[in-house]
Amino acid sequence: MTDLAARVRSFIDTHVIPAENESDGDIEAAGGEELRLKLQEHARREGIFAPHAPTAYGGRGLTMTERAPVFEAAGRSVFGPMALGVNAPDEGNVHLLDQVASPAQRTRYLGPLARGEVRSAFAMTEPPPGAGSDPSMLRTVARDAPGGWLISGRKKFITGADGAGFLIVMARTDAGATMFLVPADAPGVHLNRHVSTMDKSMLGGHCELTLDDVRAGPEDVLGEVGQGFRYAQVRLGPARTTHVMRWLGAAQRAHEAAVAYAAARSAWGQPLTGLGMVEQMIADNEIDLAATRALLMSACRALDAGSPAREQTSLAKVFGAEALHRVADRAMQMCGGAGVSADLPVARIAREIRPFRIYDGPSEVHRMSLARRAVRRYGVAQP
Amino acid sequence: MTDLAARVRSFIDTHVIPAENESDGDIEAAGGEELRLKLQEHARREGIFAPHAPTAYGGRGLTMTERAPVFEAAGRSVFGPMALGVNAPDEGNVHLLDQVASPAQRTRYLGPLARGEVRSAFAMTEPPPGAGSDPSMLRTVARDAPGGWLISGRKKFITGADGAGFLIVMARTDAGATMFLVPADAPGVHLNRHVSTMDKSMLGGHCELTLDDVRAGPEDVLGEVGQGFRYAQVRLGPARTTHVMRWLGAAQRAHEAAVAYAAARSAWGQPLTGLGMVEQMIADNEIDLAATRALLMSACRALDAGSPAREQTSLAKVFGAEALHRVADRAMQMCGGAGVSADLPVARIAREIRPFRIYDGPSEVHRMSLARRAVRRYGVAQP
Amino acid sequence: MTDLAARVRSFIDTHVIPAENESDGDIEAAGGEELRLKLQEHARREGIFAPHAPTAYGGRGLTMTERAPVFEAAGRSVFGPMALGVNAPDEGNVHLLDQVASPAQRTRYLGPLARGEVRSAFAMTEPPPGAGSDPSMLRTVARDAPGGWLISGRKKFITGADGAGFLIVMARTDAGATMFLVPADAPGVHLNRHVSTMDKSMLGGHCELTLDDVRAGPEDVLGEVGQGFRYAQVRLGPARTTHVMRWLGAAQRAHEAAVAYAAARSAWGQPLTGLGMVEQMIADNEIDLAATRALLMSACRALDAGSPAREQTSLAKVFGAEALHRVADRAMQMCGGAGVSADLPVARIAREIRPFRIYDGPSEVHRMSLARRAVRRYGVAQP
Amino acid sequence: MTDLAARVRSFIDTHVIPAENESDGDIEAAGGEELRLKLQEHARREGIFAPHAPTAYGGRGLTMTERAPVFEAAGRSVFGPMALGVNAPDEGNVHLLDQVASPAQRTRYLGPLARGEVRSAFAMTEPPPGAGSDPSMLRTVARDAPGGWLISGRKKFITGADGAGFLIVMARTDAGATMFLVPADAPGVHLNRHVSTMDKSMLGGHCELTLDDVRAGPEDVLGEVGQGFRYAQVRLGPARTTHVMRWLGAAQRAHEAAVAYAAARSAWGQPLTGLGMVEQMIADNEIDLAATRALLMSACRALDAGSPAREQTSLAKVFGAEALHRVADRAMQMCGGAGVSADLPVARIAREIRPFRIYDGPSEVHRMSLARRAVRRYGVAQP
Incomplete structure (x- = not known):
């Protein structure tokens, strides 16, 4: 599995990241259908397409725990998840359909979706x-x-x-x-x-x-x-967890780019990475990335064990969305002017990540739900 | 002066904000020279153009303290400072030239710049x-x-x-x-x-x-x-202070827009503004805005008293840049999906403000300088 | 006035700080009535006792703006406010009685209280x-x-x-x-x-x-x-403002002690104050102290102008209580093990300041009230 | 193992917590040797004493992963680790001696220490x-x-x-x-x-x-x-990890006590736990506790796999020390005046936890080391 993540990482570096800026000057477009088809075909040939999809539909049926490093590797590029067909909302919809769809619906909708024939x-x-x-x-x-x-x-x-x-x-x-x-x-x-x-x-x-x-x-x-709300929950827990995986990859890349940039520049007679305030930003990034990964894996293990894992996925989502945004923000800060420009991938990643604190449930809604569970648990005990 | 700020505020609301989105679909362009000339001509007719410029060049020669509310009002729109000719870097350059330029240079460069004839x-x-x-x-x-x-x-x-x-x-x-x-x-x-x-x-x-x-x-x-570095300091203190004024206006607008949005939407049976976590964001914005304004006015008073005010302007800049970014970030969060979209002015302001933590001296450089002053002051005393 | 603050500062350094630890080993006691009488008598001889009290009762009738630096100087020692008779709750009670008490009540209660004869x-x-x-x-x-x-x-x-x-x-x-x-x-x-x-x-x-x-x-x-609740408001605004003054002095002292300590110790071949992460703590302290002072003076000016200044005093209190706690906490961190010990005054100040985020209205209650004012102001406008 | 943790939890609740305040009025003393002997004897009778010690010395030889829930349960009381003999520095010294001591040293020092006969x-x-x-x-x-x-x-x-x-x-x-x-x-x-x-x-x-x-x-x-510094590292990684376990238990208890307190009190017509700002504190505590636990378990798994795990234990320590202090601080805030008093266990836990951000390596030193590893990893790559 680590092997699969490494192959995905290599594919992203070699084939997807170069495509990020190929549409002349327009750094913000989502790439378009043509790029999707091209990258997905390439991923298929590499044998890394749709690793989450059920084996019946040509996927590898990876568990959540197995998906984590693979999706993280895909998430390094904003186009990576699309290239592997593990992008939202398709990936979550595959999961939902696989759980709930009738045989006819599986044939008509799930199959084509899992194979990347439709979005x-x-x-x-x-x-x-x-x-x-x-x-x-x-x-x-x-x-x-x-x-x-x-x-x-x-x-x-x-x-x-x-x-x-x-x-x-x-x-x-x-x-x-x-x-x-x-x-x-x-x-x-x-x-x-x-x-x-x-x-x-x-x-x-x-x-x-x-x-x-x-x-x-x-x-x-x-x-x-x-039963709509019940199915929404079936979809929601895993979907927000895979979101964390993908954004973790993006934030990790921003962090690495910033460290590399800062190591190569000097001020006051030393590399920027030798300055204590820069070290602090690097360390805080390492901490936020590690804590996100640790909470993510807890949620994956709970999901793989068959739990709806609402609390664990909520924890991973709310912490991850905020922590990864901080990582990207510090990465920008470390790079100075270059950090807020298109000369590095950092600003783009920061901009892409910010809305995740709102999408898939704003942080405030997750906190409300976490608090209420805690009150049910501890609110009756004697202090 | 309050009267002038009120007139500027009204001009911005009526004439500048509507122009923000008029270039069809392209919400990010800086407007262009044509828009500049149109808005500046309008501001001139309203008698509010270039209030900072020396009276000899048609301005009002406002002190820093007097500028603060006027520039804040101008800053409510990303095009407001340009409309009044108080935008960076022209406004700081007017100040620098007024302090240092020779008579010939004043005629050739300062006059046309102060009158908005050139940038x-x-x-x-x-x-x-x-x-x-x-x-x-x-x-x-x-x-x-x-x-x-x-x-x-x-x-x-x-x-x-x-x-x-x-x-x-x-x-x-x-x-x-x-x-x-x-x-x-x-x-x-x-x-x-x-x-x-x-x-x-x-x-x-x-x-x-x-x-x-x-x-x-x-x-x-x-x-x-x-004497280049010395003049850079002459320019820098006031220039970073007026930056704070302008961004304060932008953040204040984002805050107001978010409160208005949240007051008009409901969830769980009450307006969003009745939810404690939203109240917390609103209050934190009020605190950040007030503290920025208080530090800004301290810096203005020191500058008006003839001090280079390096410490006070540094304090206002570093606190302001971070606090105003927090304000804009919370404003986005309060508005949910609309907050990160172009349907409200909030996301745009957040994006515009973020680089201010880097421009005009990254926060880290200001902190280094503040720390060193403190060490000189207190580092020899006995604990 | 600056002169009075300087005299108070000198009195605190010379006579009050040495008394802090004089009760052998018991670093936590409030000193006791005997110490109060001794210190207050000393302050009276120095001509600095009860500077806030009405002149009719032997005080100087200082305005709030004038009190700020004097009370800050007194606050440097946890026993300083008591020594000058400007401690809570007496100082606020003098204010309330001076506003509301009948002639007979003034004679019976206000006079003795203002003169330090009773608490x-x-x-x-x-x-x-x-x-x-x-x-x-x-x-x-x-x-x-x-x-x-x-x-x-x-x-x-x-x-x-x-x-x-x-x-x-x-x-x-x-x-x-x-x-x-x-x-x-x-x-x-x-x-x-x-x-x-x-x-x-x-x-x-x-x-x-x-x-x-x-x-x-x-x-x-x-x-x-x-009219009890109305009078409570009369008392509350100034009382929480003078609290900020006193705690500002304590936090400032903790900061100075920490900088002096860190400047005198070395690690990795340089003074601790040369390490970037320590510089960051020092700078953050400078920023928090300056912002507290700026908000405090805004509140004082509003009170002196005759406003109840509920919003300004609330802003100063909620920001100040949190910022000064951060200052004391960073001061501890800068000093390592010594910082959490009684070898320096820092840990004691940190412990004394913490409850101020709760006393005189918890931060959450101030935020609720600030948010509601903001909603009344901006909640009806169009975004 | 969960069963052992549950037995420890029950022992702490029943026998140790009541002893916390039994020394009349002196809430701060460490209990004293007499209390230690009494509690340890009791723990021995319950069969839960020294679960970390090698089986040769009467312990259970728990792995780090197994220790985590047990030590967390012990940490709920400030006297709990002592009662079980898993307190610092003895617990870390047992580990060090078990790794390095000669046979004669094992007999003379390790045995008596593991059995609680000496400290x-x-x-x-x-x-x-x-x-x-x-x-x-x-x-x-x-x-x-x-x-x-x-x-x-x-x-x-x-x-x-x-x-x-x-x-x-x-x-x-x-x-x-x-x-x-x-x-x-x-x-x-x-x-x-x-x-x-x-x-x-x-x-x-x-x-x-x-x-x-x-x-x-x-x-x-x-x-x-x-080889002293090398052995210090042998001791350090596990020792700081078990510190996190113990303080996690203390912070968890403070959190539970605060939730129970807030659930039982009302203001503005509802329980305090129904107020959004209180919910936010509760949720933030849940997040900090979960993230600490997740990083802690990552470190335990790495140590159990035979790695020195310097990076993982550093991450768990620096995050845990800061997060658990935040938890205790919020717990105080949730309880208002009672939170900073001895009427609840919260203030005491907050005070006990604070120095952990300094002990066992200040956060700044851990950050320096984490940053340097990251620079070695990413500092040469191309951005």
């Missing part, structure tokens, strides 16, 4: 006053109609929606929140716009959609009617 | 291994030549150089570091490229220049030969 | 479930009785109560919260115990009291019946 | 200008003498020295730094004083010693002459 999106979040941090505010409705439902509502921040082959849509039925599989070209699905965000590396962007009487039949229900 | 640049920083945080590493050389000097070297991060009418160039002569006034179209001045940085609002960019045997005569020396 | 206590806080951070939970009751009221209830954390001549007691009457002046030896006043706290320097301790049908007549009402 | 001390640190953070400054000298050496020098912060049966003394011979086993009653060993420190729970205190021509023979050399 997908997970359409849960809504613009205010709909479902955001508080999912109970879900407003998209699937109302009864002959032969199934008609789904209507608005969705926002739907990552990868532009160019996706299908969407997993969360909507409210009479029986409760329900997930539907919806082809992206179904009548009534409208892509309104890309939300322009700080991060630019997600292929297919973060989109705003309108669903206008989109027709769905019983065969389109993912799992059971009314 | 300028301050060419001190060099790429490694030249002058960066440690100015003693200056490598640009002005070697003796008949009738004066020939200046050669490389400069980097020269803000506003593209489109500037003239440059103030720091170079090493036999008699020590010296400042030269150099027309931007002088033979031998080459603009190599814009360094692509996180911040995008500086008109004329951050440029890399080559100076190749640029000819300068005695009449082009700013002040006296060999 | 006093302010009895508002109660044990749970009574008045703590939320004063509306006040449970001490003054119920109507012939000729006045009978006051019953429990009070906790009543600073200085042991040995005080009189108490200002907050109790609930039919007409609302009311302040009463109660001689400490009035029947029904019971001192249950000293609460043993981290800080040890408050003469008279932090006490738990029971009030058991303590009789009070109309002449014992401070100000008007039902 | 020990590790005498390396010296007062300035001797060995502190920089061990190369070692000044205690073992000069050649007939039949061995004569050791002279001064030692400071020698934990547990008062009452110890023997000392492990680091001294400089011609062949380099060397460790000697010295009976505490050997002629020339003088205990000058206890250094009075913030932490009070170490039985035998932190002592200052003078060594005045203390005679040592070849049989008193621990391991080989000249």
Whole structure:
């Protein structure tokens, strides 16, 4: 497995990082479909494509613990996860479908997705006053109609929606929140716009959609009617954990680039890396990276043991999102002016990582949930 | 004065902020020369242009204390300082020229600059291994030549150089570091490229220049030969202080936008502003803004009293740069997904502010200097 | 005024600091009444006693702005404020009585207190479930009785109560919260115990009291019946501001002691003060001290201008309490093992300062109030 | 093993915590020899004494991974480690002797120590200008003498020295730094004083010693002459790791006590644990505790695998010392006035934990070493 991570690392260094800047001057674009196909084909030839996917679909069925170093290696480049097909939201959707989809859905959706033939999106979040941090505010409705439902509502921040082959849509039925599989070209699905965000590396962007009487039949229900929030949890724990893996790779790269830069520059008669305040930033980065990795592996072990691991994945996510942002921020600071420029990969990584403190549950929501568990555990004991 | 600040605030809200996004889709451009001329003409008609400039050049000759609220109001928009002609580096250059320039130089350079007829640049920083945080590493050389000097070297991060009418160039002569006034179209001045940085609002960019045997005569020396570092200090104290004023305005706007956003959205049955963790972010912003303002005013009072105020301006700069970045970061966090998008001004301000922890002296260099002063003061006493 | 501060500084260095450790081995005691009388008599002879007190009572009637450097100088020693009679709660009680007391009350209580003939206590806080951070939970009751009221209830954390001549007691009457002046030896006043706290320097301790049908007549009402919470505010703003002054002095001393210690010790071939990570701690201390001082002076100016200055004093208190604790904590860290020992004054100051983040309103309560003001200001604007 | 931890937890709750305050009024004393003997005898009867000791000496020979939950349970009480005989410095000395001691030394020193018959001390640190953070400054000298050496020098912060049966003394011979086993009653060993420190729970205190021509023979050399620094490393890695285990238990207890306290008190109409700012403190504690535990277990696994694990143990120590101090500090803050008093165990734990950021290598020294490793790893790569 370490061997696989090393091969991924080498592939990223050799083939993906050079592609980061190849689109002339536009350092922020997500690369585009053409680049995706080219890199994924290359990864397939190297035998490293989709290592997370079930073996039935050509993957390696890696456990979470096994994924961690591989996804970290992929995450070194903002295009690395896409190149291996382990990018969000597809990777999480593969997991969800593998857990819940019917045989027909597996054939129609899971297979093509796992093989990289199509991309997908997970359409849960809504613009205010709909479902955001508080999912109970879900407003998209699937109302009864002959032969199934008609789904209507608005969705926002739907990552990868532009160019996706299908969407997993969360909507409210009479029986409760329900997930539907919806082809992206179904009548009534409208892509309104890309939300322009700080991060630019997600292929297919973060989109705003309108669903206008989109027709769905019983065969389109993912799992059971009314179980949408439960499946969201099935998806969420692993998905946020693999996010940490990928961003860990990016932050690690920023850190390494900054140390290398600082070691090669001098001031006051010594390399910058000899200055105590720079040493402090380097050490703080090492600490934040190590602590993120340690919490990440705890979450992986819990998930691999079959636990929903909500607490462990929450801990890894909230700590990781904040720690990795600090790492990238210190990396910028260590490099001075070059650190905030496109001359080094550092500023770009910092910009890409920042939103992770908000995506997949803002830090504040994770803290609220962690606090409430602690109060249930300790709130009754005698001090 | 409060009245002037109020008028500036109103001008920014009404005329400058709407222009921020008018260049279709390109939210990051610095606006361009056309926008500058339009906004400056408008500001002139409103009687609020160049309030810092000497009265002899049509300005109001505001003291530093008087500038603070006015520049803060201007700083609410990333284009506001440019609209009033109080942007870096022109504003600092006006100050420097007013202190040091000869009568002829005042006529040729200071007047046009103060009136907004030309822009300028301050060419001190060099790429490694030249002058960066440690100015003693200056490598640009002005070697003796008949009738004066020939200046050669490389400069980097020269803000506003593209489109500037003239440059103030720091170079090493036999008699020590010296400042030269150099027309931007002088033979031998080459603009190599814009360094692509996180911040995008500086008109004329951050440029890399080559100076190749640029000819300068005695009449082009700013002040006296060999006094370059001393004049750099004359410029630096006030320049970093007015930077704090401008970024304070930007951070204040981000904070206000975030509070307004959070007050208008709900989760778990109450406005986001009713949640304790959001209250904490709001309060921490209020504290950081107030403390920045308090340190800023201390520095202004010291400067107005005639002190070089190196310690007070350093304190205001290092605290302000870090505190205002925290304010903008919390403002993003408070707004969730919208906070990291272009739907609110917050993410843009956060991106623009971040480099200020590096520009005008990285926080680490200011800390080194503050520590050394403290050691001189207290290092000999008995504990 | 600077002159007065300098004289106080010299008195503290020469006469008070040596007394800190004179009680053999017991570094934590508050000194005791004997020491108080000795030091206060000495201060009176030096002409520096009670500079805050009204001139009618022998004081100098210093404004808040004038007090700041004097109280800071006094605060350098944990016994300094007591030596000058500017310690809590007496100093705040002098202020409150000067604002609100009747002529007879001035003669009976204010005069002796201002002259240091007696000490006093302010009895508002109660044990749970009574008045703590939320004063509306006040449970001490003054119920109507012939000729006045009978006051019953429990009070906790009543600073200085042991040995005080009189108490200002907050109790609930039919007409609302009311302040009463109660001689400490009035029947029904019971001192249950000293609460043993981290800080040890408050003469008279932090006490738990029971009030058991303590009789009070109309002449014992401070100000008007039902106005207790309003007067608490009158007292609170200045009282928390002078707290910042005193703790600023203590933190400044810890900082100076740490710099002097570190300058005199070496490791890796240089003085500790030459190590970058130590420089960072020194600089961060300088920044925290300067920012506290700047916010403090803003609050003083607002108070002197006649404003209740609730926001400014809250800002100074919450920032100051946290910043000064950081200063003392860094000072310990700089000194290594000596820093956490009684060989230097640093650890003691750190221990004394820590509770200030809780006393006079926990940081969280100040943040709540600051946030709510901000929401009222900005929560309605359009983002 | 979990079962053993549970038994230890129960023993601590039932027998050790009640003893914390039993010495009337003196909450700070380390308990004394009588208490030690009583508690250790009790632990022996329960079959939980000295679980770390080699089985040959009656222990269980637990691996580091196995020790972690057991030592954490013991650490809940400041007297818990002493009760089980797993306190510093004895526990680390058992480890060192087990690695290095000769058969005769094992019989004479290791056996009695492992069985709790004697206590020990590790005498390396010296007062300035001797060995502190920089061990190369070692000044205690073992000069050649007939039949061995004569050791002279001064030692400071020698934990547990008062009452110890023997000392492990680091001294400089011609062949380099060397460790000697010295009976505490050997002629020339003088205990000058206890250094009075913030932490009070170490039985035998932190002592200052003078060594005045203390005679040592070849049989008193621990391991080989000249290998003292190498053995110090053998001891250091595990010793700092078990420190983290013990303090983790203390911080965990402070956290639990604070949550229980806050859950039982109300303000503004709800339990304190329902306030967002309190939830934030609770969550931050959970995060810090989990991250400490995760880094700790990484270090344990590396040590158990036979690695010196200098980097992993350094990471666990520096993160743990800072994180656990934050946990205890937040626990105090959550409890308001009670938090800084002796009414709860929180303030005492906070005070005991603080010096751990200095003991066993100040955070700054660990950061320096972590940074240098990182520079060696990444400083040559191309950014």
